[in-house]
Amino acid sequence: MRPAAALLCLLALPAQAGVDLSRWKLTLPVDADANGRADEIADPAGASVPPWFEQDGQDLVFRAPAGGARTTGNTAYARSELREMDTSGRPAAWDCLQAARRMRLEQRLLATTPAKPEVVIGQIHDARDDKLMLRYVGPPGANGHSDTGRIEMLWNNAARAGTLDPAYVLGQPMAVDIEIRQGRLAVRYRNLASGLDHALEARLDPTRIEGACFFKAGLYIQACSTTDLAGQPNQACLRKGWAPARHDAPEARAEVRIQALELDSPPR
Structure with a gap:
């Protein structure tokens, strides 16, 4: 269900010529109707929920804070993310x-x-967990804006991992093709600034798959604050038992800008 426009400050925008959003649902890091769950927009085409989701020309801009609303009380992390x-x-x-x-x-x-x-x-998810994740991991002492970190591919509920880019600088454009064919994964990653072109292949473990699969794109932060933006405790974050230095401020946020997003069935 689309939340009330007044609650979300939802803005209607002219039709865009960029990413086709007709095949996606949007989850936001806000709980405007105070039901304890992150809000969703079933049809995000032409929608804007500043600052968490905006359409800037043909680009999609996603932002998520460490203290944002979560999909359930059992997860510590917020997201501004599309679901196929x-x-x-x-x-x-x-x-x-x-x-x-x-x-x-x-x-x-x-x-x-x-x-x-x-x-x-970026993800492939099943009914319970992630089958594939593209994850950025920044350095210790990160400033969050000009860091150099790594981009990695994780699969089989993060039981396996491989590096796609060992020196990704925040802000660099990337192109990623994720293909799955009868349980085999093929990911091609290109850093359009550095020229790095790298591919990884893997096979899913059938014993780890639960239910059907689908793609996700956008932003799912792997950071949290002990209290959310409303001042309420994030019990799932507290249960992680991290040192205080690992907890971000509620307003600390991540941001990704998508220029192109396509779904298809690859030729046989």
Whole structure:
């Protein structure tokens, strides 16, 4: 359900010629109706919820704070993120071990939270957990705006990992092709500033898959604050038992800008 426009300060914008949002649902790091869950927009085309989601020309801008609303009380992290839908407007659900699917992304990660500079910027998810994550991990002592970190690929519920870019500088444009074909993953990553072109392949573990799969794009921060923006405790964050230096301020935020986003079925 689309939350009330007055609650979300939802702004109607002219139709854009950029990313086609008809195949996506948007989750936001806000709880405007105070029901304890992050708000969603079922049809985000032409929507703007400053500062968390904005359409700037043909680009999509996503921001999420460490103290943002979460999807459930059991998760510590907030997101400003798209979830794949099918052509009928229902949540997409395809077989991770049989389907042939592809997502193409062009994007720039512009900012991270400084205390724990970790951000997921693309996923394949099943009914329970992530099957593939693209994750940026920044350096100790990060400033969140000009750091050099690494971009890695994690799969099988993060049981396996490989590095796509060992020296990604925040703000650099990247192009990523994620293809899954009958349980085999192929990810091609290109840093359009440095010229790095790297590919990784992997196979999903059938015993780790629960239910159907779907793509996600946007911003899912891997940082949290002990209290949220409303001053309420984030119990899931507290349960992690981190040292105080690992907790970000509630207002600390990450930002990603997507220039291109496509879904298709690759040729056989």
